Amino acid sequence: MSDDMNELDTPTFRLAVAQFDQAAERMNLDPNLRQRLKIPERSLIVSVPVRMDNGTVKVFMGYRVQHDSSRGPSKGGIRYHPDVNLGEVAALAMWMTWKCALVGLPYGGAKGGVRVAPEQLSRAELQRLTRRYASDILPFIGPDKDVPAPDVGTNPQVMAWIMDTYSQQVGYPVPGVVTGKPLSIGGSLGREEATGRGVVYVTLEAMRHLGLEVEKASVVIQGFGNVGSHTARIMQEYGLRVIAVSDKSGGLYNPKGLDIPELLKRYRADGHRTFRDIKMGDWITNEELLALDCTVLVPAALSEQISHKNADQVRCRILAEGANGPTTLEADQILTEKGIFIIPDILANSGGVIVSYFEWVQDAQRFFWKAKDIQDRLQEIITAAFHRTLQFSMAQRATMRMAALMSGIDKVAQAHLARGLYP
């Protein structure tokens, strides 16, 4: 990492840059472009003062990073988590750029976040924090500029508050300023489950490619939030046996398969916040979960969960990366040497931004689609991206991750070359 990137220097940003460097090297990317694509276009740091319910004022750190806008307005989620920092947000923004280009959406990449533990705030505090953060980044977002969406720790309600804050400021309703909104204000059918549904579609394609049978397959999922829980439910709907799931407090393991609708009901019921209370299998740690023998492992929590420390113990046939950046560079190599087929994050979890794109298009047209149209179009786009990546990886003798990165980076590079350097 060069000195001019000191502000961003964190493990997650280092991972994103190392992946980029590997791909750029292999592609023989123009050195001028290489430097431009490494450093985000715009990085915003804001302090977010919030009046707490007890009358005191607490200040939170907020960020919005726009990595690249050569192909269209930038797009990316907003994360509320105690570990959020500028480097992590910049890494996530860079991955969004490659992801949108890889699957062919007319967007650049962005990401935002606030360093906060949202579960420790009351609903009123969360609303005040969201509205203040939204107004701090307001000049830099908009349907034609930069369009936020949910990520870890945020949800449709948070998006609704951002949409309302923006609309109040400009004086008219602007549903297209965010995606992942509630249906009542211009959200899209199928958005909430979209990332999980996309993970399932690409997993099924990978299984077909590897000649693995659905009836015999077992699935393990780390993280049971938006991505993990919908992945679990839809995997089961497609006939796969989900044998373990987890959240940050630990997991549940049942080799016969978990009944996901029943588990969801109990998990969301009042008083049940951990899997330890739900007697549907054995309680296990996240370390044990990642080492379970299974056909498909889906990390759907945070980044760098699979590292040189535990990669040796991973025993899946397919790693479908629901989370962003769940595998470190060293772990990636270990898993590849073990013959594990990796569906990289920028492909595996692209269902979320694909349906976010549908939502943005519907908002612009004031014309809303049926659920079936959304599922069909999502399947068409993500399946085509999977096969393009697979063909490219075989032609180049590259891993799926390298092929996906090279395809995404190439499209962004072409846009930069076409537009030239201003002034």
Ligand code: NAD
């Ligand atoms: P979420 O906040 O809804 O859920 C996160 C889940 O991870 C929770 O169940 C939490 O308990 C669990 N978790 C946190 N730390 C953990 C740990 N150390 N071990 C095990 N579990 C842990 O977040 P989400 O929206 O589901 O996002 C999950 C991942 O998917 C993130 O990497 C995010 O960037 C990525 N992603 C999300 C979307 C989306 O549409 N929401 C789209 C693409 C990628």
